[in-house]
Amino acid sequence: KIISREVNKAGLIDIIGAAGGKNVHGEEVQKLDEFANSVIIKTMEHGGHLAGMASEEMDSFIKIDMQYPKGGYLLLFDPLDGSSNIDVNVSIGTIFSILRFSAGRELTEADFLRPGAEQAASGYILYGTSTMFVYTTGHGVHGFTLDPSVGEFLLSHENITTPGHGKIYSINEANTKHWFTGTSKYIERLKSPEKDYCARYIGSLVSDFHRNLLKGGVFLYPGDKKSKNGKLRLLYEANPLAFIVEQAGGAASSGDKRILDIIPQELHQKTPLIIGSKKNVDEAVTLWKEEGI
Numbered sequence: 001k002i003i004s005r006e007v008n009k010a011g012l013i014d015i016i017g018a019a020g021g022k023n024v025h026g027e028e029v030q031k032l033d034e035f036a037n038s039v040i041i042k043t044m045e046h047g048g049h050l051a052g053m054a055s056e057e058m059d060s061f062i063k064i065d066m067q068y069p070k071g072g073y074l075l076l077f078d079p080l081d082g083s084s085n086i087d088v089n090v091s092i093g094t095i096f097s098i099l100r101f102s103a104g105r106e107l108t109e110a111d112f113l114r115p116g117a118e119q120a121a122s123g124y125i126l127y128g129t130s131t132m133f134v135y136t137t138g139h140g141v142h143g144f145t146l147d148p149s150v151g152e153f154l155l156s157h158e159n160i161t162t163p164g165h166g167k168i169y170s171i172n173e174a175n176t177k178h179w180f181t182g183t184s185k186y187i188e189r190l191k192s193p194e195k196d197y198c199a200r201y202i203g204s205l206v207s208d209f210h211r212n213l214l215k216g217g218v219f220l221y222p223g224d225k226k227s228k229n230g231k232l233r234l235l236y237e238a239n240p241l242a243f244i245v246e247q248a249g250g251a252a253s254s255g256d257k258r259i260l261d262i263i264p265q266e267l268h269q270k271t272p273l274i275i276g277s278k279k280n281v282d283e284a285v286t287l288w289k290e291e292g293i
């Protein structure tokens with residue numbers, strides 16, 4: 001709710017003070033993604049549920065401070081995804097993943113490097129035309145919409161399921177020049193005259209994902225000749241959304257593997273991502289495997 005409030009007045013930043021500068025009260029104004037990062041840490045560190053946290057915004061994980069009670073979970077998050085859209089009033093989001101941790105022993109980085117299939121819960125908050133909270137604990141996907149008049153998230157989308165096949169594809173086509181043959185052939189196929197696809201790309205993963213989840217389709221951030229593992233992070237972006245999409249009846253793959261089966265090697269590891277309606281993902285992966293990435 002605090003992040004949502006700040007995102008909603010992001011356009012006022014020039015009035016109250018530019019990021020990195022001072023506001024009218026002479027206080028330092030933080031960039032919104034740094035602000036979101038510290039809000040999440042500050043609100044989650046003292047609740048007694050967590051043993052540690054890892055964020056896309058921080059180099060290494062943090063342990064819950066000695067002064068607070070510790071719990072049996074780890075929180076991994078991308079505090080504000082879609083950062084290039086922050087300044088231009090386009091939907092952005094927060095993505096999170098929760099792992100179990102056996103309390104009573106020293107926390108190490110290896111405890112965060114668990115395959116996505118072991119997530120206890122995951123979800124995202126979308127700061128869109130309204131603010132929505134979507135999560136799963138492995139028993140379906142549920143969505144809540146923030147009613148600003150009462151300050152509560154109200155259950156608005158119970159048991160979200162994604163269509164088995166959709167007509168939307170989402171990919172950054174400016175990267176065509178870097179694509180491997182499998183990606184190029186797949187996108188060409190979608191554009192052939194007998195097909196009836198529609199391209200939609202916001203550039204905020206949460207927003208692109210959420211639209212495709214509800215309407216059906218596929219989002220791709222593949223590996224390419226320039227960047228063989230693509231751009232998106234396994235632990236903070238791909239795993240949580242893969243858990244959600246599978247719970248909604250969809251699929252998520254790196255091209256080679258089911259996303260949730262990947263064993264992470266490092267905290268900030270990147271992965272190619274093909275995610276969305278099951279038939280669309282299967283078709284892309286089949287071509288990908290035939291043609292090579």
Ligand code: AHM
Pocket residue numbers: 078080081082083084172203204205206231
């Ligand atoms: P970020 O976490 O720094 O915001 O980067 C991730 C974002 C995703 O939200 C989005 O899908 C992708 O970057 C867009 O990348 P590109 O501009 O290369 O298409």
Ligand code: MG
Pocket residue numbers: 056078080081082205237
């Ligand atoms: Mg991100």
